[in-house]
Amino acid sequence: MTQIISDSGFELPKEAINYSAWSNIIAGNVAIDIPSDADLDLLSGDLNRFKIIRINFPTFADGRGFTIAKLIRIRGYKGHIRATGYIIPDQYAMARRSGFDDVEISQSLAKRQTESEWLFRANWREHDYQKRLGFNKD
Amino acid sequence: MYNYSEFDDAFIKERNYQFRNQVKRRVNGDLTEDEFKPLRLMNGLYLQLHAYMLRVAIPYGTLNSSQMNKLAMIADRWDKGYGHFTTRQNIQFNWPKLTDVPDILDALAEVKMHAIQTSGNTIRNVTADHFSGAAADEVEDPRPYAELIRQWSTDHPEFQFLPRKFKVSVTGSKNDRAVIHAHDIGLRVLHNDGKIGFQVIVGGGLGRTPMIGKVINSFLPEQDLLPYLEAIVSVWNILGRRDNKYKSRIKITVHEHGIEKIREIVDERFAKIKRSFSGVNKELFSEIKSAFLPSLLKLQGIGDFEFAYENDALFRSWVDTNTHKHKSSNYIIASISLKNHGETPGDATSDQMRMIADIAQRYSHDEIRISHEQNIILPHVHKSDLAQVFSLLKSVNLNTANIGLISDIIACPGMDYCALATARSIPIAQEIAMRFDDLKLEHKIGHIQIKISGCINACGHHHVGHIGILGLDRAGVENYQITLGGSSTEATAIGERAGPGFSASTIVPAIEKIILFYLKVRLGEYESFIQTYRRLGLEPFKKVLYPSVSKSFKTSGEANAA
Amino acid sequence: MSNNHTGKVITANDLLNGDVVYINSQLKWALRLSDAKVFIDDASFEKALTHVNKQQNEVVGIYSININLSDTGIAPNHFREKFRNNGPSNYNHGKQSEVL
Numbered sequence: 001m002t003q004i005i006s007d008s009g010f011e012l013p014k015e016a017i018n019y020s021a022w023s024n025i026i027a028g029n030v031a032i033d034i035p036s037d038a039d040l041d042l043l044s045g046d047l048n049r050f051k052i053i054r055i056n057f058p059t060f061a062d063g064r065g066f067t068i069a070k071l072i073r074i075r076g077y078k079g080h081i082r083a084t085g086y087i088i089p090d091q092y093a094m095a096r097r098s099g100f101d102d103v104e105i106s107q108s109l110a111k112r113q114t115e116s117e118w119l120f121r122a123n124w125r126e127h128d129y130q131k132r133l134g135f136n137k138d
Numbered sequence: 139m140y141n142y143s144e145f146d147d148a149f150i151k152e153r154n155y156q157f158r159n160q161v162k163r164r165v166n167g168d169l170t171e172d173e174f175k176p177l178r179l180m181n182g183l184y185l186q187l188h189a190y191m192l193r194v195a196i197p198y199g200t201l202n203s204s205q206m207n208k209l210a211m212i213a214d215r216w217d218k219g220y221g222h223f224t225t226r227q228n229i230q231f232n233w234p235k236l237t238d239v240p241d242i243l244d245a246l247a248e249v250k251m252h253a254i255q256t257s258g259n260t261i262r263n264v265t266a267d268h269f270s271g272a273a274a275d276e277v278e279d280p281r282p283y284a285e286l287i288r289q290w291s292t293d294h295p296e297f298q299f300l301p302r303k304f305k306v307s308v309t310g311s312k313n314d315r316a317v318i319h320a321h322d323i324g325l326r327v328l329h330n331d332g333k334i335g336f337q338v339i340v341g342g343g344l345g346r347t348p349m350i351g352k353v354i355n356s357f358l359p360e361q362d363l364l365p366y367l368e369a370i371v372s373v374w375n376i377l378g379r380r381d382n383k384y385k386s387r388i389k390i391t392v393h394e395h396g397i398e399k400i401r402e403i404v405d406e407r408f409a410k411i412k413r414s415f416s417g418v419n420k421e422l423f424s425e426i427k428s429a430f431l432p433s434l435l436k437l438q439g440i441g442d443f444e445f446a447y448e449n450d451a452l453f454r455s456w457v458d459t460n461t462h463k464h465k466s467s468n469y470i471i472a473s474i475s476l477k478n479h480g481e482t483p484g485d486a487t488s489d490q491m492r493m494i495a496d497i498a499q500r501y502s503h504d505e506i507r508i509s510h511e512q513n514i515i516l517p518h519v520h521k522s523d524l525a526q527v528f529s530l531l532k533s534v535n536l537n538t539a540n541i542g543l544i545s546d547i548i549a550c551p552g553m554d555y556c557a558l559a560t561a562r563s564i565p566i567a568q569e570i571a572m573r574f575d576d577l578k579l580e581h582k583i584g585h586i587q588i589k590i591s592g593c594i595n596a597c598g599h600h601h602v603g604h605i606g607i608l609g610l611d612r613a614g615v616e617n618y619q620i621t622l623g624g625s626s627t628e629a630t631a632i633g634e635r636a637g638p639g640f641s642a643s644t645i646v647p648a649i650e651k652i653i654l655f656y657l658k659v660r661l662g663e664y665e666s667f668i669q670t671y672r673r674l675g676l677e678p679f680k681k682v683l684y685p686s687v688s689k690s691f692k693t694s695g696e697a698n699a700a
Numbered sequence: 701m702s703n704n705h706t707g708k709v710i711t712a713n714d715l716l717n718g719d720v721v722y723i724n725s726q727l728k729w730a731l732r733l734s735d736a737k738v739f740i741d742d743a744s745f746e747k748a749l750t751h752v753n754k755q756q757n758e759v760v761g762i763y764s765i766n767i768n769l770s771d772t773g774i775a776p777n778h779f780r781e782k783f784r785n786n787g788p789s790n791y792n793h794g795k796q797s798e799v800l
Contacts, residue, residue: 061176061259063299067375070296074410088173090160097295112168120159127149129289133364137416165715167757185760187784188794189718218793233793235717482790553780554788562783564790614778 002084003110005092006102007122010115013104019054036064040071047077054104057085066098073099089117093124097136139200139505140285140429142250149292150247153254157181158240165237180260180298182253183239186557192231192239193256194246198266198284198308199227199508201251203499206506208249210491216242221491223476223484225548225599226305227265227508228256232555254292259300261291261371267309267316268509271430272471272517274463278327278334280308280316282427283363286418290364297371301378302386304371305343312628317510319351319630320344320602322388323370325363334360340370340400341392344596348632349389352397354404362408365415369408373400432466433503433518440468441522453528456539461524470521472502474514474531475538475546479571482564483549484512486536493534501527510599511548511587513541543580544588544653545571548599552592552609553616559592561609561616562642566590569646574653583653586667587626602626604668605652606633607645618645622652622679623671634676637684648683655682706769707738708745710752711784712759720784720795721759727751729759731795733774733785738767 004011019033020026025043030051034043036058047053053072055065069081083095084104095103105113130136142150157177164174182193194209201209209229213221216238217231224230234242246252256263264284271279287306291297297304309316310327318324324339335357342351358366374388377395392400447454462471474494476484486494494514498506501523507515519527531537540546547570550556552563567590574580589603593610600606606621618640621633640648653667659678660670671679710723721729722736727748730736739745745764752762766777776782787794 060173061299062380063259063296064376064380066296066299067372070372071410074414088169090156090177091298094295094298114168117163117168121156127145127152127293129145129149129292130294132145132419132422133286133290134416134418135290135364135368135411135414137414165757171756171760185713185718187780188720188787189713218791233718237716553783554790559780562789564788568790611780616779 001107002104003107004082004102004104005115005118007096007124009119009122010110017052017054019052034068036062036068038068040068047072047075048079050077050079052080052082053077054082054084055100057083057087060086060088060091066094069095069099089113089121092118092121096124097128097130139202140197140281140426146250147247150250150252150254153181153252153293154240154243154247157243161236161240176258176299179258180255181239181243182256183234183236184257184557186232186555187553187559188555189233190236190239191555192234192242192253193224194229194231194251194253195256195263196227196229196251196508197288198264198270198281199268199510200266200270200281201506201508202504203495203506205249205251206491206495206498208245208251210488210495212242212245213488213491215245220485220487222482222551223486223508223512223514225510225512225550225597226263227268227510228263229508230551232551257303258298259302260298261294261300261304261306264288264291265305265307265316265321265510267311267314268507268511268515269315269462269471269517270310270507271432272464272469273311273313273315274465275313276311276465277329278310279430280310280325280327281430282423283325283327283336284308285426285430286364286423287367290367296375300371300375301380302383304374304388306367314626314628314630315509317599317602317626317630318342319628320348320599320626321351323367324351328357330357336360336363338366341389341397342630343387343389344599344601345387346384346594346596347390348596348601349393350630350632351389352392354397354401361417362412364418365411366404366408368411369404372411373403373407377403435466435469435503435518436520438468438520438522440520443521443524446525450525452537452539453525456528456537457524459539459543460541464518468521470519470524472516472519472524472527473509473541474516474536475540476513476536477540477546477571478535478538479540479545479575480568483547483567486514487534490534490536493530493536497527497530511546513546540580542585542587544574544583544586545580547571547588547590548603549590550592550598552590552598556592556597558595559609560594560611561592561618563590563592563598563607563609566607566609566618566642566645570649573646573650577650579653579657582657582663584663584666586653588649589624599626600624601632602630603633604671605649607649608639610639612639616642618642620645620648620652620683622676623668625668636676636680651682652679655679707740707767708764709733709736709738709767709774710745710748710762710764711736711781712752712762715758715760723748723752733776736767736774738769738774739764 019031020029163169184191222230307316307321308325320342326337338355339351340354502516503518547567549563549567553559590607591598591600602624620636624633625631724730725737787796
């Protein structure tokens with residue numbers, strides 16, 4: 001069982017989701033997993049055919065997921081993007097600002113990075129230099 | 139100069155609060171060192187050989203007297219009474235304690251300073267021409283753009299966990315004093331047809347594989363600056379190698395894919411990013427720009443400057459080496475050398491910092507610059523005040539007249555401080571400076587740049603020194619390799635390796651041989667070292683350094699011919 | 701300069717103030733190299749290393765160095781560790797200046 005983290009803190013996943021693997025995208029499946037080294041150009045067409053896209057962070061030092069999420073949003077994707085893997089609370093604001101809707105971590109990670117740590121960084125809309133400079137206009 | 143807005147103040151306050159919390163979590167074990175390390179690096183805190191090291195950002199190398207005074211106070215209260223100015227225009231404190239760092243950051247915040255992103259795999263301090271806004275040869279002050287880039291890169295959500303560090307530099311002059319060809323992105327502000335834009339250079343860098351940057355865009359319109367930079371870093375964040383940290387920098391990415399391909403991908407990304415970019419708020423930018431406008435300059439005459447120059451030999455000597463032409467004829471740019479013979483290059487005591495602050499406030503429109511050459515600049519000194527400035531500098535031993543001379547050496551901290559170093563660099567710098575002072579040859583030699591790095595990471599910029607020295611570990615002993623003919627100006631060049639390295643006791647005699655040879659073969663006193671080198675090439679200098687090698691080569695050649 | 705060593709010591713930097721420290725015979729962190737435990741055999745060395753690797757809240761960057769043990773005491777083989785034990789060569793700072 002994983003832990004989902006959103007702006008209001010810890011939640012348990014509402015349902016089991018069957019994600020298609022990147023190497024084997026099942027036609028008609030509305031959930032897909034994207035690894036951190038994915039070449040997004042290989043995923044053509046309107047991404048809004050997916051309801052949820054999950055991007056993996058193999059280590060928290062691998063920041064490609066943030067750009068992948070951003071590129072997906074730039075392509076006009078309006079659905080749900082979830083970050084999963086090894087993410088620390090200090091990256092929560094980065095994730096939300098890059099276009100992620102929430103974060104999913106293992107229970108063992110959640111034991112050390114408690115809910116209060118995540119909530120401490122939940123004010124991601126504040127102190128946004130990039131928005132102030134004219135980026136990500138809605 | 140730019141004054142932080144409420145937004146900036148609030149940001150730093152929040153950031154410091156977060157860091158204090160991160161330190162607490164590290165100390166109580168909620169964060170492992172692996173998890174804490176990137177977070178402390180993002181806040182400029184390294185662990186070095188003997189202690190932690192805090193690298194404080196001095197954005198585009200510009201600060202005022204109250205900031206310099208605060209640095210002096212921090213040095214006294216939480217360190218050992220001094221600071222080290224670096225080749226990226228920052229200051230380093232070598233002895234802070236982890237638990238004091240949140241307090242140090244709060245003290246910095248009081249004068250609107252910070253240590254954000256001076257380390258880690260993020261976009262680092264944007265450096266700029268240290269004569270910005272003052273030099274006569276400047277087309278446009280690059281610092282408003284440096285400030286925009288600083289804001290854009292601060293806490294950028296996508297770019298806090300890049301493949302490696304990312305360094306940007308800007309200049310507004312054809313004479314490149316910002317080393318823009320050896321940065322990940324180098325920018326030159328230009329005018330074209332009445333419009334402002336940038337020459338954008340990408341993929342320069344020193345270190346293990348030095349490379350000169352390539353022009354990715356010869357004229358980028360002013361309003362496209364930020365989205366275009368975003369496109370470059372976005373492309374590199376994905377493409378930059380993460381399997382091999384020695385091949386991660388964008389210089390390798392450009393080398394592996396080719397500049398044409400990279401330009402293509404960047405242009406594509408730029409087009410997408412631009413769609414959701416509304417342009418920098420005009421009011422915001424004009425506020426930034428006006429903060430950098432030259433302050434009201436004094437209209438009075440230059441007083442007894444001429445008299446002092448004619449009659450005070452020490453003052454004259456200092457003016458001749460340490461000053462530079464200002465855009466306003468009654469003003470002058472004064473460089474304070476932090477290269478006293480036999481002392482550590484780039485270091486200043488807290489007393490010296492306070493004197494510099496006082497002088498700047500009274501005589502330089504409250505502005506100070508740090509150069510990448512590890513010296514301090516007073517950018518706007520009225521000539522009538524210069525003699526008094528010199529006198530005050532003398533009182534704190536900051537009057538060495540050696541800017542651009544052989545003892546004006548750039549040296550990284552090396553193995554005396556740095557955990558990455560393979561050899562010491564400071565003692566070599568000290569010895570070279572003292573040797574040529576003893577020989578009384580400095581003025582005869584004229585302009586020459588020696589740069590020393592204590593390891594292959596090249597923080598001493600040795601690749602672009604006229605003479606570069608690289609300290610390595612050879613079989614457990616310090617060993618120094620010489621490179622020749624590098625240059626950090628607009629005619630950027632990577633030095634050529636002269637040959638096998640020298641021991642700590644033979645490196646200074648080797649440098650001496652090179653210099654004496656130069657003095658012998660130069661076409662008169664107006665041919666500088668680098669000019670002589672360009673004329674003659676590496677070979678004659680090699681023969682001077684390795685005479686027995688060339689002798690034996692000659693012998694075997696004759697034997698073969700016989 | 702050669703790789704001869706008669707033992708190893710375990711070293712790290714103190715988490716709170718960054719001081720160079722060495723593990724002693726009580727498996728506690730000591731400030732002086734002369735107080736360091738010299739490990740001669742692999743078994744006791746491995747055991748100690750496993751034990752200290754659990755102490756990640758006191759120190760940072762645990763590793764071992766090769767040393768020579770003689771009449772004059774413990775001396776690191778490599779010059780980097782000599783500097784680390786002494787302090788920088790340009791100022792009288794670090795261990796060389798402290799009364800420990």
